[in-house]
Amino acid sequence: MARAEIFNIQHFSVHDGPGVRTVVFFKGCNLHCAWCHNPESIRREAQILWYPEKCIGCGSCVEHCPRGAHSFREGVHAIDREKCGHCFLCCEECYADALVRVGEQRETEDIFREIERNRGYFRQSGGGATFSGGECMLQQEPLRELLALCRQAGIHTAVDTAGNVPWEFFENVRGLTDLFLYDIKAFSPEVHRACTGVGNQRILDNFRRLAAEGSRMLVRIPYIPGYNDGELEAIALFLKGYPEIPAELLPYHSLGDSKHRALGEEELPNIAAPDKEAVAELKRRYGFL
């Protein structure tokens, strides 16, 4: 059995595919979206989240860190992330949960057992399991295993992807999943690159091929004021060629800010969440869900 690098299992989601879903969040992404609300998902390796408000000042992190990354100055804890060797001893010893390891490797069978516990909710709601991230498609082996286990158990699956992977990766999982939640963040390659760090040629090509081959898809379009406002019309126009594929508009929210801070990032995405009326108007105008 393969091991997946994951950072969260959410057992009751109504936003990630049909019905009530258990969402497994894979760690590691090859896009770097400026607005990412799961910043802990970007790096594949485990990281430390630091929540100063929970610190009780016990000093056990200082005591256990072999590289002197933790210190107290005038009673205030500081962490030097440059010195960190990622042994996570500090997190293990921090019972106050001020230092939290994010990301761990789990056997696919273990993950599946947790998914399976929620079958009753899937059955009642037409839900299932969603594999998200990060970019779950980058962990092909564990993803394939989880999809196969779910299929064997009759559990509906969805793969949430930004599509920025070789076509072969889609070939590998296409026959095992019931639905792709497919992100389109911008239509113009330049805007896409500016927003995410990469172009979108491969993403759109993969989308066209998946559509041509009849894979079930739900397109998800983040709406990030100041970043991709100007792209929505072009995306809507592009999707007109695929009338059978529904598309959902996901307005920006700032729930990721505290995690950006906990990762020690100095610069937070300075984006105002759009108001409800504006979002409703865009949905109406472009026929988005």
Added chain:
Amino acid sequence: MNTEKVVVSREVMDRIGRLHDSKLAINEKKIKRHGSIDIDDHGFIDFEEFAFEPECAADGKVHGCALIGRNLRRFLNEMPKYINPDSALATCWVGTLDRFVPLGIGAEDIPRELEETRRKYRITQPGFGAMNHLCPDMEIGLKEGWQGLLEKIRHYRRRNRPADPDFYEGEEQLVLGILEWVEAHARLAEALAAGESDPFRRKNYEEIGRINEALTQRPPETFREAVQFLAHFQSVDRTYYAGGALGALDTLLEDYFERDVRAGILTEEEAVWILASLYFNDTHYTQIGGLTPAGDREVTSRLSFVILDAMHLLHIPTNLGIRVHAPLEGQGEAPEKLLRRAVEYTLADGYGVCYSLEKGIAEGYARNGFPVELGRMRVKCGCNWVAIPGREYPLQDVTRVNMAVALHYALEDLQKEGEPSLERLWERFCSHLDAMVDCIKRGYDRHYEVMQRNLPEIVLNLFMHGPIERGLNCSNGGVDILDLNIDGIALATVADSFAAIEQRVVEERKMTWERLFRLLATNYEGAERERLMLKNIRRFGSPESRAESWAVRIRDYYVALCKGTPTPKHYLMVVPGMFSHGDVYAYGKTLEATPNGRFAGEPISHSSEPDPGFARGIDTFSPVLKANAVAMTQAGYGNSAPLHLDIDTGLVESEGGVDALVALIHAHEQAGGTLINMNCVSREKLLAAHEDPGSYPDLVVRVTGYSAFFASLSREYRQQIVDRFLSA
């Protein structure tokens, strides 16, 4: 079947709105005089000037059926009569009788031999002496009427010619008192009509007068008369001993409703107003929906929707439950629409019905050896209680075995003995738990022997199958089924404690037993890191955690203790339950620090729920994690242990919010859950109301199986709701 919302005119909406405002004003007055009220909101009206001089026995107490009957008769005659100008119904109640009368059990009948054990194990709700926790069959009353009940008492008194006439004498005195009290309301209504200039109100008073007059002569014939009869009953039932159940309201009233609507003498909006008036009168538990005893048909009717709308429009605490089950093959759309509407109202109003779940209740009940058909007949009739109307004496929610106390003494034993081990701790825990359960069983034996001559169910006996016919109180063989519940509480507190010891002391050896004993003795003083070490394990609620295994082991042992043997003397059946009510503060207050990192005096865990904030690490909190834990640790014999869901209004705004909750309710039912209590409120509103409850007089919350004005609750009870909400 018409499943649409009832179309209600502005005039009727305004009338119901005025009833709502009246309730707020009455409540504010009560809070000012009596302070917070942590139990059910109870619809009594406080008449400060009313006083009552009781007739007492030689020992200064009031006990025995005849003496209670005489006191109640006089009380009903003397207490203020009341008709709200916007209500369709007469009567109110003015507080429970024990506020005015020293009800009590004779000294010679109190089981003194159990007192030491009770003191040691801090058993403050021993079951012995408990009252009212059963469900009447109101069909008996609706068929007989008050006069018919009087004749029935006299008939069986003649037939049985009991050696001691006390029982029948008391019952007769009570019904005579009720008839006089109803008659007095007829006169009051006539007087109010005579002085009323508003044509609608005058006509309404005249109608109330006519109905009350008729009900002194014969059984109810119309829908409004039937509801007035129920209002009479619930006022008297509450007055005597805070009884609180009407049963399956849609089934009870369906024939009256259909007949009157067909005959053109009742409109749906009038029915909504009449039902709102009933809910204004009191918060007696009612149920809608569910299966027939055969399980082949759903009982949901048009009236079920009308009842739901009445609750929604009145918007005060009302203890309405909806019975939820897996859809039957070929079932129409109505039951699912009713469920959906109930969820929509919960999301819109912030509170609403509670969800009583079929499978765990009916199939669990069958495990006691009863046919499952009887299980289907059980109706939600209390905070967590379910009972067969008129046929069962279950005494749910009147006992608490605080399992954390057993753990406390087990730890003390280990410290004294030396050479502590986890298995020895378990042995000692089991031994103490055994003593606690045994103490309650012995108390129940005495209860069975003495309650008839002390505190009979003088009101509820009238609506049970057997007591009047046999001349026996329902606790004493008056009804066919005596199945006495014992609630084990603090499951998560104890399971997390065992798991913390197993992990930190036994396996990781991060702490010695001696250090653990020291930490508990000093209430973790100056040892915050070690406290958090014990607290922050994977706690009960985390999937496949060791705490979960402990919870199941503890539940299994507890259930076996209850079910293993009946009561020692009279062989009465005992049924295990795991309901703590909202009393987790009271039971925590007297409890020392526990090995799950809980400080002395902090609340224990609720029923079989994980502690708030249990989720950490990979598995973040979700209602599903909590629901799975609750379903997994049900006692399993048909008595409810609730799942509390406190939903953020944010979910409402998302697409599929209602669908998801409906799915969750169904899935929990299928997993063996028994009861869901749901609140929906924004974080901001809840926190603001906690700080300044007076500014939110109409915020209603479901505390556990009952609802209450948030402003009526003590700070501790409010905190309990806030804690639950913030951990979600």
